[in-house]
Amino acid sequence: MAFGISLLSLFTLFALSILSFAYSKAQMVPAMFIFGDSVVDVGNNNYLPCVARADFPNNGIDFPTKKPTGRFSNGKNAADLLAEKLNLPSSPPYLSLLLGKNDSSFLTGANFASGGSGILNGTGRAFGPLLPLTKQVAYYLSVYEHLVHKLGSNGAKKRLSKSLFVIVTGNNDLSSYSRDSDLRKRNTPQQYSDSMLLVLKGQIKRLHIFGARKFVVTGVGSLGCSPSQRSQNEGERCDESLNSQCVSYNKGLKSMLQELKSKKLMDIHYSYFDTRRFTEVRAACCGLGKLNAEFPCLPISTVCSNRSNHVFWDGSHPTEATDRVLVDAIFDDPSHYTFPMNLRQLVAV
Ligand SMILES: *[C@@H]1O[C@H](CO)[C@@H](O)[C@H](O)[C@H]1NC(C)=O
Numbered sequence: 286m287a288f289g290i291s292l293l294s295l296f297t298l299f300a301l302s303i304l305s306f307a308y309s310k311a312q313m314v315p316a317m318f319i320f321g322d323s324v325v326d327v328g329n330n331n332y333l334p335c336v337a338r339a340d341f342p343n344n345g346i347d348f349p350t351k352k353p354t355g356r357f358s359n360g361k362n363a364a365d366l367l368a369e370k371l372n373l374p375s376s377p378p379y380l381s382l383l384l385g386k387n388d389s390s391f392l393t394g395a396n397f398a399s400g401g402s403g404i405l406n407g408t409g410r411a412f413g414p415l416l417p418l419t420k421q422v423a424y425y426l427s428v429y430e431h432l433v434h435k436l437g438s439n440g441a442k443k444r445l446s447k448s449l450f451v452i453v454t455g456n457n458d459l460s461s462y463s464r465d466s467d468l469r470k471r472n473t474p475q476q477y478s479d480s481m482l483l484v485l486k487g488q489i490k491r492l493h494i495f496g497a498r499k500f501v502v503t504g505v506g507s508l509g510c511s512p513s514q515r516s517q518n519e520g521e522r523c524d525e526s527l528n529s530q531c532v533s534y535n536k537g538l539k540s541m542l543q544e545l546k547s548k549k550l551m552d553i554h555y556s557y558f559d560t561r562r563f564t565e566v567r568a569a570c571c572g573l574g575k576l577n578a579e580f581p582c583l584p585i586s587t588v589c590s591n592r593s594n595h596v597f598w599d600g601s602h603p604t605e606a607t608d609r610v611l612v613d614a615i616f617d618d619p620s621h622y623t624f625p626m627n628l629r630q631l632v633a634v
């Protein structure tokens with residue numbers, strides 16, 4: 286009898302461990318919706334008449350297909366690696382779905398990110414028509430309608446409340462400000478950062494009205510130390526005034542999120558991630574000129590032989606190797622870079 290029981294419990298344990306294994310391999314969240322700039326663009330800009338594009342070599346040299354896809358990277362980017370971590374398929378670019386190049390039910394999410402774009406409508410306008418954050422959120426609203434149609438209002442709300450809303454933006458707004466003397470004449474650095482945060486807050490509230498509850502929001506990097514910035518400075522130094530504006534924007538972002546959760550949207554959960562401390566001082570892998578960063582990554586540019594020991598792929602974008610380090614940190618960071626929780630904890634809430 287005792288033997289029977291222990292055999293049974295052994296069997297139960299075995300079954301449980303198989304189950305938990307299967308569970309850990311299963312999707313951790315039903316869907317992920319991605320908003321932002323070139324750090325997470327998977328090819329939306331290929332469908333826009335703009336010059337902020339990466340659908341030519343040497344981009345994609347380490348992508349599984351070895352082909353350029355519109356990702357500003359040698360391989361997979363942070364959007365793909367996040368999807369990998371969550372056992373979700375990498376979303377095709379939203380515009381490819383909108384234009385009927387692919388079918389999607391949007392059940393596992395969508396990617397609206399657009400290289401060169403920012404929080405403010407005018408950011409990156411010189412590159413041609415991009416998708417600023419407000420436009421990306423407007424596209425999300427039509428996906429929301431689609432999900433309500435498919436799953437019913439309650440079904441859609443339930444699914445969305447467990448889904449992740451990832452926002453990676455702000456980099457281009459701040460680098461435009463540092464380059465554009467008109468913008469600097471019209472706004473102090475503080476006014477400019479405040480206007481970015483005001484729009485971002487409005488868009489988070491809008492997403493909340495349409496079902497979003499779990500947010501991942503990243504700060505901006507040390508933009509003043511990107512190879513393209515450094516290649517323009519004497520002694521290849523970092524642009525410290527840009528860096529300090531990045532620090533103060535990130536501080537503002539962190540407190541905006543805290544305030545939003547404690548006073549207005551109490552039912553949200555979020556993970557803020559500080560990418561800034563990760564940026565290392567190295568040359569770009571693909572490019573030409575000083576630090577390989579005076580010219581963009583083009584078919585004629587030189588490419589470093591080892592993409593695993595370069596932080597930067599081109600003048601301003603990380604390599605796949607760097608993105609892996611970042612995404613691992615977003616997931617399991619013990620609180621040095623994430624606030625108030627890491628992504629694994631956010632998923633489990
Ligand atoms: C269509 O979507 C699937 C699933 O995400 C993807 O594997 C495939 O490459 C996409 N095809 C095109 C033409 O984008």
Ligand SMILES: *[C@@H]1O[C@H](CO)[C@@H](O)[C@H](O)[C@H]1NC(C)=O
Binds near residue numbers: 406419420423
């Ligand atoms: C930005 O563009 C959206 C339309 O995409 C518009 O609704 C909004 O008012 C614009 N914001 C500003 C500050 O111009």
Ligand SMILES: *[C@@H]1O[C@H](CO)[C@@H](O)[C@H](O)[C@H]1NC(C)=O
Binds near residue numbers: 591592593594
């Ligand atoms: C490339 O760099 C990585 C990281 O420094 C190193 O582990 C690897 O051995 C290098 N590969 C080659 C082929 O040198």
